[in-house]
Amino acid sequence: MLSLAPDASAQRAARALAADKAWCEVGLSADEQLPPTVWGLCQGSGRQPYQICVDLTEPAYRCSCPSRKFPCKHTLAMLLRWAGGTVPEAPAPGWVRDWQASRAERATRAVEREKEQARNGGEGTGRAAGEKAATRRAARVAAGLAELDRWLADQIRAGLAGAAKLGYDHWDAMAARLVDAQAPGAARLVRYLAGYVGDPERLLAELGLLRLLTAGFPRLESLPPELAATLRLRVGLPVSAEEVRATPPVRDRWQVLGVRDELEDNLMVRRVWLRGARTGRPALVLSFAGPGQVFVTDLVLGTELDADLCFYPEHLRVIIARRHAPAAPITAVAARPIADAMREYAEALAADPWVERWPMVLGGVVPAKAGGRWCLADGGDGVPLDPAVGAPWRLVAAAGGRPVTVAGEWTATGLRPLSVWLGNRLVAL
Amino acid sequence: MSVPRSWPDLLGAALVGTARSGGNAEELLDAAAVHALRRRAGAPLVHGAQPPPPAPVDDVPTVGPAAAARAGDLLAADAVTRNAGPVRDTAGRLELLAEWLAAAAAAGRRLPPELVPALLDAGRRHHPLRPLIGPVAGPLAGWLAAQRPEWAYASPAGRPEPEVAEGRVWELGSTGQRVAYLARLRRHDPAGARRLLEAAWDGESPDDRAALLGTFRIGLSLADEPVLERALDDRRRQVRDVALDLLGRLPGSGYGRRMAARAAACVDLAGGRRIGIRPPVECDRAMRRDGVAPKPPAGVGERAWWLEEILARTPLSSWPEPEALLGRRVADEWAGTLRRGLARAAAAQRDARWAAALVDRLTADVLARGRPEDRMLLEALYDALPAQELAARAAGVLRRGLADANAVGVGHVLELCPRPWPPAVAEAVFAALAGQLGQRAAGWRVAGLCELAALRLPADQAPRAAALAGRLRTARPDDPALAPLERLAMTLKYRQEMLEELA
Numbered sequence: 001m002l003s004l005a006p007d008a009s010a011q012r013a014a015r016a017l018a019a020d021k022a023w024c025e026v027g028l029s030a031d032e033q034l035p036p037t038v039w040g041l042c043q044g045s046g047r048q049p050y051q052i053c054v055d056l057t058e059p060a061y062r063c064s065c066p067s068r069k070f071p072c073k074h075t076l077a078m079l080l081r082w083a084g085g086t087v088p089e090a091p092a093p094g095w096v097r098d099w100q101a102s103r104a105e106r107a108t109r110a111v112e113r114e115k116e117q118a119r120n121g122g123e124g125t126g127r128a129a130g131e132k133a134a135t136r137r138a139a140r141v142a143a144g145l146a147e148l149d150r151w152l153a154d155q156i157r158a159g160l161a162g163a164a165k166l167g168y169d170h171w172d173a174m175a176a177r178l179v180d181a182q183a184p185g186a187a188r189l190v191r192y193l194a195g196y197v198g199d200p201e202r203l204l205a206e207l208g209l210l211r212l213l214t215a216g217f218p219r220l221e222s223l224p225p226e227l228a229a230t231l232r233l234r235v236g237l238p239v240s241a242e243e244v245r246a247t248p249p250v251r252d253r254w255q256v257l258g259v260r261d262e263l264e265d266n267l268m269v270r271r272v273w274l275r276g277a278r279t280g281r282p283a284l285v286l287s288f289a290g291p292g293q294v295f296v297t298d299l300v301l302g303t304e305l306d307a308d309l310c311f312y313p314e315h316l317r318v319i320i321a322r323r324h325a326p327a328a329p330i331t332a333v334a335a336r337p338i339a340d341a342m343r344e345y346a347e348a349l350a351a352d353p354w355v356e357r358w359p360m361v362l363g364g365v366v367p368a369k370a371g372g373r374w375c376l377a378d379g380g381d382g383v384p385l386d387p388a389v390g391a392p393w394r395l396v397a398a399a400g401g402r403p404v405t406v407a408g409e410w411t412a413t414g415l416r417p418l419s420v421w422l423g424n425r426l427v428a429l
Numbered sequence: 430m431s432v433p434r435s436w437p438d439l440l441g442a443a444l445v446g447t448a449r450s451g452g453n454a455e456e457l458l459d460a461a462a463v464h465a466l467r468r469r470a471g472a473p474l475v476h477g478a479q480p481p482p483p484a485p486v487d488d489v490p491t492v493g494p495a496a497a498a499r500a501g502d503l504l505a506a507d508a509v510t511r512n513a514g515p516v517r518d519t520a521g522r523l524e525l526l527a528e529w530l531a532a533a534a535a536a537g538r539r540l541p542p543e544l545v546p547a548l549l550d551a552g553r554r555h556h557p558l559r560p561l562i563g564p565v566a567g568p569l570a571g572w573l574a575a576q577r578p579e580w581a582y583a584s585p586a587g588r589p590e591p592e593v594a595e596g597r598v599w600e601l602g603s604t605g606q607r608v609a610y611l612a613r614l615r616r617h618d619p620a621g622a623r624r625l626l627e628a629a630w631d632g633e634s635p636d637d638r639a640a641l642l643g644t645f646r647i648g649l650s651l652a653d654e655p656v657l658e659r660a661l662d663d664r665r666r667q668v669r670d671v672a673l674d675l676l677g678r679l680p681g682s683g684y685g686r687r688m689a690a691r692a693a694a695c696v697d698l699a700g701g702r703r704i705g706i707r708p709p710v711e712c713d714r715a716m717r718r719d720g721v722a723p724k725p726p727a728g729v730g731e732r733a734w735w736l737e738e739i740l741a742r743t744p745l746s747s748w749p750e751p752e753a754l755l756g757r758r759v760a761d762e763w764a765g766t767l768r769r770g771l772a773r774a775a776a777a778q779r780d781a782r783w784a785a786a787l788v789d790r791l792t793a794d795v796l797a798r799g800r801p802e803d804r805m806l807l808e809a810l811y812d813a814l815p816a817q818e819l820a821a822r823a824a825g826v827l828r829r830g831l832a833d834a835n836a837v838g839v840g841h842v843l844e845l846c847p848r849p850w851p852p853a854v855a856e857a858v859f860a861a862l863a864g865q866l867g868q869r870a871a872g873w874r875v876a877g878l879c880e881l882a883a884l885r886l887p888a889d890q891a892p893r894a895a896a897l898a899g900r901l902r903t904a905r906p907d908d909p910a911l912a913p914l915e916r917l918a919m920t921l922k923y924r925q926e927m928l929e930e931l932a
Contacts, residue, residue: 149455156454159446204443205468208461215459338474346470353466368480377478384475393546397573400484400542412469420543427543 026081027090036326038087039096040078052078053096055103062099137182141235142217144181148174148190149214152207160204164197185236186213189354202412212353226351229313234354239312241319249308249321252276254283255330256299257361257407257426258418266291272299273359273407273418274309274318280334282359283309283318301419302426303327314352333421335363335405338378345410357409364403367396376406376415386414395420398427436464481576485568492538496930500529500540504547515923516883523555524884528924532931534564545569549580559583599625604637612644619648623656630656635665642671649675654682661718673720677742677777687719689747691739696767698749698757706763708732709739726802733766740770745778751786765794769806776809784813788822792837808841816847823850824857831865831874840877849887858882859893866901866914879913883920888928891921 026040039053050065052074061075081087092100151174155163171194178187189210196203213235220228233239258273272285289295299305306325309318336344341360348358362383365376374392375382385392395406398420405421408429417429439461442450447457491497503526516522530548533540540548545566552558562570562583574584598610614622626641633641642660645653653675660672676684697705709716712723712735720742725734748754748771759767772791775783788810795803811819823842826834846854858878865875886894895918901911 152458153454156443156457157446157448159444159449161444161446200444201440204440204461205465207443208458208463208465211455211458212462215455342472342474345472349466349470353462366480368478370475370478373475375475375478377480380478381474381476382478384473391577393573393577394543396481396576397545397569398541398543400569400572401481402483410472427541429543 023081026078026087027092028082028087029090029092029096037092037096037100038078038082039092040074040081040087042074042078044074050074051095053099054079054082055100060103137237140181141183141237144178144183145186145214145217145235147181148178148183148186148210152211152214155207160200163200163203166197168194170194183236185234186210187236189213189234205412209354226313226315230315230352230354233313234352244310244312244319245321247310249310250276250279250281251306251308251324252278252281253304253306254309255304255333256301256327257333258359258409259299259301259428260409260416260418261295268293268295270295271357271409273409274299274305275334275359275361275407277304277332277334282316283311284316284359285320286317298327300327301428302330304330314355316348316352316355330421330426333361333405333407333426335361335421337364338362338376338381338383341410342383357411359407360410360415361405361407362415363405365406366401366403367392367399367406376417378403383410384414386411386416388413389416392417392429394427395429398422398429434460436468439464481572484572487539487567487569489537489539489567491541492533492536492931496529496533496538496927497541497544499927499930500526500533500544501547503529504544504551515920517880521880521884521920523551523558525924525927526551527558527561528884529927529931530558530561530565532928534561536931538565538931539567540565542569545573549573549577549583552583553579604640607637608640608644611641612647615644615647619645619650620652622648623653627656630659635663635668638663639665639667639671642668642675645675646678649679651679651681654679658683669720680744680746684719685744685747687715688739688743691716692743692747695736695739698754702757704754704757704759704763704767706736706760706767708736708763733763736763737766737770737773740767741773741777743770743774745771745774745780745783751783755786755790768794769803772806772810776806776813779813781813781815781818784810785818788814792826795837796833804836804838808838811838811842811845814845816845817851819846820851820854824853827854827857827861831861831878834861835874835877840881843878843881843885846885848885850882850885855886855890858886859890859897862914863897866911875910876913879917883917884924886917886921888921888924891918891925894918894921 023040023042026038029037029039037053037055039051041049042052043049044065048064050063052061052063052065054061054075061071063072063074065072065074067073078087171190175187175191178184178190189206193203193206196206213231216223216227216231217235220231223231229239253276254274255277256272257275258271260271260273262269262271268289270287270289272287274283274285275281276283285299287295305320305323305327307320308322308324310321311318341362345358345360348355360383362376362378365378365383368375368377368382370377370382370384373387374385374389376385395417398404406417407419407421408415408417419429420427439457442452442457443461447454492500503522516525530540548558548562548566549570552562559582566583570580570583571585574580574582598606602610611622611626614625622644630638638660642656645657657672657676657679660668661676663669663672673684676682679685691709695707695709697707699705709732712721712731716735716739717723721735721738723735725731729737755768755771768787768790771783772787774780775787788807791803791807791810795807811822814822819842823839823846826837826839826842831839843850843854843858850858862875862878862882894914898911898915898918901908901914905911
């Protein structure tokens with residue numbers, strides 16, 4: 001619950017407040033017409049008590065206090081009380097109903113707006129302008145990728161042996177031209193090349209994968225539609241949230257098995273890895289935070305969420321379209337043997353050759369060393385860990401030399417463990 | 430030339446460059462893409478993994494989730510630097526961690542296994558944590574220690590044996606190994622160790638002589654006296670200092686008798702209620718050999734200094750009872766010298782009775798004159814007092830108010846008091862805080878006390894601290910001097926919650 005808190009001081013304040021006597025009234029609405037909502041009145045420093053309500057299905061929250069933290073300490077404290085089982089069922093007062101009604105109305109309006117846009121593609125003139133802009137952009141991207149194609153061939157003609165001597169400028173210049181050509185996805189891949197100059201095998205592989213992009217883009221029309229959509233996404237052509245929401249949703253109990261924050265280009269990127277308990281399907285929720293910002297995300301490791309997800313064209317990234325129930329703790333994690341997980345990865349690679357990270361849930365593995373390298377062993381064979389992870393002592397201690405289930409990201413350099421299931425709880429790594 | 434078919438050939442051609450090796454660059458890239466995907470899809474597994482034997486089964490239950498989360502916070506090194514933690518610095522965090530570990534051990538619970546590596550890392554850097562690790566980490570600590578040499582201190586077998594075979598360490602080992610060897614030998618065979626060192630004495634370097642002789646602290650007896658007397662004539666100062674230190678700890682030694690005789694010549698107790706003082710007229714060769722420093726510090730007369738040096742080395746057993754001696758009158762110009770000499774003896778010989786008798790008199794001296802040396806001496810005396818005595822002193826000193834208490838080093842007394850502080854000390858601390866903060870000025874005096882009290886007061890005093898802070902804050906909403914007290918209240922609350930989670 002406290003992992004929803006925007007920072008540590010809000011956490012502390014919430015803990016203190018949860019046990020406080022400032023609460024005048026709290027209740028959990030058990031009304032047929034309303035989604036499950038916890039509400040409460042808390043006496044703060046103002047004259048009127050603050051009104052707090054939380055829709056447990058999202059969770060969405062509102063508090064009438066002036067705090068700029070979101071969620072504020074009152075909201076968190078009320079959730080703590082609810083989690084502690086001290087909130088009785090009670091009919092919701094008027095202001096709670098008003099809030100839920102206004103939210104429902106907003107949601108309906110948004111859906112209608114989307115439908116309308118889908119029907120006529122926006123207004124008459126806007127639509128024509130939009131099409132013109134899209135055509136212009138496609139032409140610029142095509143020109144940029146054609147230049148990248150020539151540049152790739154130049155690298156091979158000159159030979160990679162000399163690449164180690166080239167500075168960052170060499171790679172960044174090409175990346176910058178791709179940004180100008182409105183192909184940020186390709187630009188990102190080119191910028192990463194600078195990191196592989198010491199490893200010619202990796203460099204050649206990555207150049208080959210870029211060539212797949214440049215060679216595929218001019219003949220998008222002839223590719224299978226799914227692959228074409230994936231390629232457009234990897235080049236960096238935008239996919240709107242509306243397009244994603246328009247795809248058929250997949251409902252499941254989505255288990256949060258990994259959360260990983262990384263700094264990419266001055267932006268904190270949070271990857272939340274989900275896996276469907278019923279379908280076994282992997283999913284990725286991406287969120288971003290600029291310097292000084294905090295993630296507005298409520299997906300907590302070790303919980304599962306009954307929700308509809310809509311997938312981006314590469315079948316991994318998702319948008320949470322609808323939640324059916326509040327998140328609950330995971331009670332079991334389905335894992336698969338190493339061989340099956342690797343087969344699944346090979347299939348994913350066939351559908352999206354540019355996939356950089358693929359989530360895996362490996363069952364019955366023991367962390368072990370093989371020839372100086374850490375791996376997750378299943379008998380004598382093991383999945384190598386990414387050397388950048390270092391010695392996985394937390395995992396080693398949690399497993400205690402016994403087979404466990406480990407969730408992680410598989411990358412070109414090895415597996416990065418994200419969590420371990422110990423039969424009754426999920427431990428972050 | 431056509432594009433090669435195998436990955437190594439492709440790589441070779443790409444490294445050289447098709448401009449030289451021939452072939453079409455685009456085709457080479459296409460082939461590289463196919464190979465790269467095939468290699469990735471074929472995900473290379475590693476072979477010959479050697480999993481460790483399973484850890485011993487541990488039936489002791491782990492702590493609850495809230496307590497586990499708190500331990501995780503305390504073990505996360507960066508938590509404090511963001512100033513979000515309950516204490517400001519690493520020392521405070523380690524003290525909280527130690528309290529957590531002791532409470533978990535008392536409750537018979539274990540740390541969740543995934544946190545044990547972080548705890549072993551903490552113990553590696555901070556020795557005082559080490560004895561607390563075993564009870565909460567259980568057999569997992571030893572199992573992990575076997576896999577990582579840096580954690581060897583936690584393995585039940587202790588450190589791995591030195592690489593030099595035991596019998597050869599004395600001849601071939603490094604200085605550190607030889608000192609450790611001799612120390613082990615002193616533990617069960619002091620005489621054998623003495624013979625070993627005597628035989629090697631003349632061949633050792635001065636530094637080694639000093640280091641090796643230091644092991645005689647273990648199992649010290651009068652049988653060691655000849656060796657120590659011989660070391661008093663050593664050319665090197667460090668060796669002589671070690672010998673002097675050991676002789677001073679040896680009851681009934683000739684050294685002690687020599688000092689007692691010198692003291693008796695200077696301090697005349699025959700005159701009934703009055704002590705006559707006749708300080709030494711010179712610092713002769715024999716006195717210098719016994720460690721009396723001939724040159725006084727600035728501002729001290731030669732003869733007074735020699736007297737102090739003799740008194741500081743005289744066995745306290747050669748005097749009457751402390752009160753019987755200190756109760757007598759003595760000429761004003763010698764009173765300070767006499768007290769300081771005896772106080773140094775009490776601190777060096779760690780004599781609680783003499784320390785207790787001297788500490789009040791010295792406190793008066795410090796308050797009257799406040800010489801820094803006297804304050805240091807006072808702190809050395811506190812070290813010799815038993816815990817209960819210290820608590821009584823601390824309470825007494827605090828009752829004089831914080832300004833005086835700080836002048837006589839109340840921080841040091843409180844530092845040495847048993848933890849958590851006994852009720853009398855807690856009362857005195859609250860009274861002093863309320864008294865000091867009641868007057869608007871000089872809030873800075875309380876900062877140090879608050880920081881220490883936050884960690885040492887019993888955690889159940891949290892509501893009382895919060896009430897005091899709240900009352901003062903209501904009266905003075907904008908006074909920054911109250912911040913340390915509020916921090917104290919917050920830390921105490923943190924500790925109270927921590928201990929409740931573990932109860």
